[in-house]
Amino acid sequence: DKNLVTEPAILTAPPMVPPPITRDYSAKVVINLETREQVGSIADGVDYVFWSFGETVPGSFIRVRKGDEIEFHLSNHPNSKMPHNIDLHAVTGPGGGAVSSFTAPGHTSTFSFTALNPGLYIYHCATAPVGMHIANGMYGLILVEPEGGLPKVDREYYVVQGDFYTKGEYGEAGLQPFDMEKAIDEDADYVVFNGSVGSTTNENSLTANVGETVRLYVGNGGPNLVSSFHVIGEIFDTVYVEGGDLKNHNVQTTLIPAGGAAIVEFKVDVPGTFIIVDHSIFRAFNKGALAMLNVEGPEEPAIYSGKQADNVYLPEGSAIQTLDEDYIVAKANTKEEQIRFGQRVYEANCLACHQSNGQGIPSAFPPLAKSDYLNANPILGVDAIMKGLSGPIKVNGTNYDGVMPAMRLSDQDIANVITFVLNSWDNNGGQMSAAEVASRRH
Numbered sequence: 557d558k559n560l561v562t563e564p565a566i567l568t569a570p571p572m573v574p575p576p577i578t579r580d581y582s583a584k585v586v587i588n589l590e591t592r593e594q595v596g597s598i599a600d601g602v603d604y605v606f607w608s609f610g611e612t613v614p615g616s617f618i619r620v621r622k623g624d625e626i627e628f629h630l631s632n633h634p635n636s637k638m639p640h641n642i643d644l645h646a647v648t649g650p651g652g653g654a655v656s657s658f659t660a661p662g663h664t665s666t667f668s669f670t671a672l673n674p675g676l677y678i679y680h681c682a683t684a685p686v687g688m689h690i691a692n693g694m695y696g697l698i699l700v701e702p703e704g705g706l707p708k709v710d711r712e713y714y715v716v717q718g719d720f721y722t723k724g725e726y727g728e729a730g731l732q733p734f735d736m737e738k739a740i741d742e743d744a745d746y747v748v749f750n751g752s753v754g755s756t757t758n759e760n761s762l763t764a765n766v767g768e769t770v771r772l773y774v775g776n777g778g779p780n781l782v783s784s785f786h787v788i789g790e791i792f793d794t795v796y797v798e799g800g801d802l803k804n805h806n807v808q809t810t811l812i813p814a815g816g817a818a819i820v821e822f823k824v825d826v827p828g829t830f831i832i833v834d835h836s837i838f839r840a841f842n843k844g845a846l847a848m849l850n851v852e853g854p855e856e857p858a859i860y861s862g863k864q865a866d867n868v869y870l871p872e873g874s875a876i877q878t879l880d881e882d883y884i885v886a887k888a889n890t891k892e893e894q895i896r897f898g899q900r901v902y903e904a905n906c907l908a909c910h911q912s913n914g915q916g917i918p919s920a921f922p923p924l925a926k927s928d929y930l931n932a933n934p935i936l937g938v939d940a941i942m943k944g945l946s947g948p949i950k951v952n953g954t955n956y957d958g959v960m961p962a963m964r965l966s967d968q969d970i971a972n973v974i975t976f977v978l979n980s981w982d983n984n985g986g987q988m989s990a991a992e993v994a995s996r997r998h
């Protein structure tokens with residue numbers, strides 16, 4: 557509609573929420589959102605390659621008004637290895653925008669939709685393997701305000717739960733790859749609010765003052781688990797059930813399905829630390845699903861005991877951070893060093909697709925383990941990394957017809973990662989030199 561006033565969307569990172577919409581007319585709202593793939597911390601000493609909308613998990617909070625026309629620009633950062641797209645549950649249309657927004661690394665897709673229904677909605681990536689993209693953190697919330705807006709409150713915050721699946725157990729230090737089998741089994745190692753254990757605790761807690769009304773926009777990205785959302789020591793005065801129009805009152809715990817949301821409101825009457833949990837309680841105290849709201853004001857009998865907070869701050873089994881000096885890739889002098897450095901290159905660049913055990917993912921990514929394709933001629937592996945690989949190939953008797961993007965890696969890194977792969981997972985051994993790699997560049 558050409559008659560609409562155009563305005564850019566204000567996007568915020570969690571736990572912040574854009575300001576309420578004050579206009580009483582529909583507008584054309586322009587959204588620019590970028591998908592990223594970057595290493596972040598999922599817990600003390602534990603790193604993970606997050607895929608995200610914006611630079612955070614969950615992605616940027618989007619706030620529009622019923623009747624707004626949204627012009628959506630989805631950009632995929634040039635350093636991404638995967639294509640991504642977006643399915644917004646606020647969209648009325650096939651795939652929620654997924655097909656129209658499918659975006660290769662270094663590209664931008666544009667599509668438009670009108671926000672027909674008010675409510676709080678999840679958005680997420682819907683690129684195959686969908687579960688893997690969601691499990692890596694590709695979700696966030698979009699609020700479509702009703703025409704009259706929402707009742708005024710003193711504080712608004714943005715909290716999204718997600719479950720994560722890692723090769724190592726909870727707290728195991730180092731860079732932890734995604735574990736497809738655990739994800740299929742729904743056997744989560746981490747269940748967290750806002751992307752990491754402790755994202756919203758201690759000095760990063762939500763805050764409010766005694767007497768204020770707090771509204772939480774709560775989402776559940778999943779991919780698998782349903783949240784029993786609860787604030788210890790508080791009762792929700794109002795819950796917008798499943799993020800829709802239905803308002804329930806005086807609720808202790810509200811269910812938030814995977815791919816769903818809820819708005820909860822409560823007045824804080826006494827000071828103290830209020831613990832926000834998934835009341836499937838082992839998730840809270842043993843897998844990270846715990847956040848804090850610090851309420852300040854005139855002293856009242858404590859509702860919450862500090863001891864419980866200590867349990868959380870140093871949960872059993874929490875890992876000690878170890879620095880890994882090999883992380884920075886140096887020139888390797890021996891084959892053993894090449895294998896060691898190559899493993900780092902692999903973890904950062906290859907395992908998202910070929911997996912930590914080199915088994916790949918059936919009918920999507922071929923195995924590097926005992927790969928007849930690679931062992932027959934390791935220089936083909938160099939070419940695949942340097943130039944990308946697409947079109948039909950056969951690996952260990954199975955046909956693949958996918959797209960492997962070219963990797964921007966130094967000759968030494970390519971030599972190291974190939975040497976690592978050749979000496980892993982029952983491959984035939986061998987060594988690749990940086991000079992040999994250099995000879996393949998034209």
Ligand code: HEM
Binds near residue numbers: 910961
């Ligand atoms: C194929 C290695 C990163 C997706 C291959 C092959 C090798 C290889 C040796 C040949 C087939 C085989 O032996 O199984 C590597 C290494 C990587 C890397 C060392 C990191 C430096 C990636 C990434 C992706 C990917 C990040 C996904 C975005 C694929 C696909 C094929 C393939 C789809 C098959 C292509 C076709 O069907 O023509 N890779 N890869 N690879 N890789 Fe990678």
Ligand code: CU
Binds near residue numbers: 638639640689
């Ligand atoms: Cu994605």
